[in-house]
Amino acid sequence: MAAKKILMLVGDYVEDYEVMVPFQALLMVGHTVHAVCPDKTAGQTVRTAIHDFEGDQTYSEKPGHLFALNFDFAKVDAADYDALLIPGGRAPEYLRLNEKVLALVQAFDKAGKPIAAVCHGAQLLAAAGILEGRECSAYPACAPEVRLAGGTYIDIPVTEGHVQGNLATAPAWPAHPSWLAGFLGLLGTKITL
Secondary structure (H helix, E strand, O other): OOOOEEEEEOOOOEEHHHHHHHHHHHHHOOOEEEEEOOOOOOOOEEEEEEEEOOOOOOOEEEEEEEEEOOOOHHHOOHHHOOEEEEOOEOHHHHHOOOHHHHHHHHHHHHOOOOEEEEHHHHHHHHHOOOOOOOEEOOOHHHHHHHHHOOOEEOOOOOOOOEEEOOEEEEOOHHHHHHHHHHHHHHHOOOOOO
């Protein structure tokens, strides 16, 4: 299996499990992951938030950890990467206001490279205008944005992921086993036991 180089777009209050678990899992299988945030450099951190499902009408939010960035956002060029990963949490709601972030998402999609987005990560896909005529899962509160962007919202259990074309999407972190497996499939990653 050829190792892939993956760009992970994060920001303050990215969901803790949705940044840390994919980051570590992709490194574990031999891929390179550059975690970046606009206006920050390698060695700086972003704050995370832990979103949990405790029977309320929506998720609860608790303070998470500090997540260390390992590459400079200013040095990112989509052509240097094989795939893009967008964790959820609150970060996508303001990252979608950054024109370079949107241009990166568009460049990955135009090149047909794998894109994985979980939970509120779909907000970046919608804002970048890449969901027209496509299927996308996301946290249910993002369904209107998926539809307004011309996409078909895929309502699946919180433990499931969805793959269509170059997109691997999921409603939230409980879907990591399914969602990450779908993303690894798009990457051509083969794991044998």
